Amino acid sequence: MKKPEPCPECHGKGWLEAARGGEDEAKLCGLCNGSGSTPTGRTCGGCGGTGRIEVRTGERQKCLKCMGTGRFPLSEDL
Numbered sequence: 001m002k003k004p005e006p007c008p009e010c011h012g013k014g015w016l017e018a019a020r021g022g023e024d025e026a027k028l029c030g031l032c033n034g035s036g037s038t039p040t041g042r043t044c045g046g047c048g049g050t051g052r053i054e055v056r057t058g059e060r061q062k063c064l065k066c067m068g069t070g071r072f073p074l075s076e077d078l
């Protein structure tokens with residue numbers, strides 16, 4: 001069993017500081033790389049199967065790598 005480690009993207013915080021204010025963007029989902037499904041064929045939990053995530057360029061945004069949990073990799077068996 002692999003232990004989830006602190007997310008390297010957000011350093012375990014679960015969120016990132018948005019770089020700048022601006023328009024909201026739809027980003028390619030980092031979990032499924034835009035395919036909308038996991039390698040095991042399940043609907044991607046990160047984007048709900050759309051392959052894209054709307055990113056709000058506010059003060060803080062949820063870390064897309066760990067989906068706000070602060071840990072990576074995510075457990076597949078939730």
Ligand SMILES: [Zn+2]
Nearest residue numbers: 029032044047
């Ligand atoms: Zn996805």
Ligand SMILES: [Zn+2]
Nearest residue numbers: 007010063066
């Ligand atoms: Zn993270």
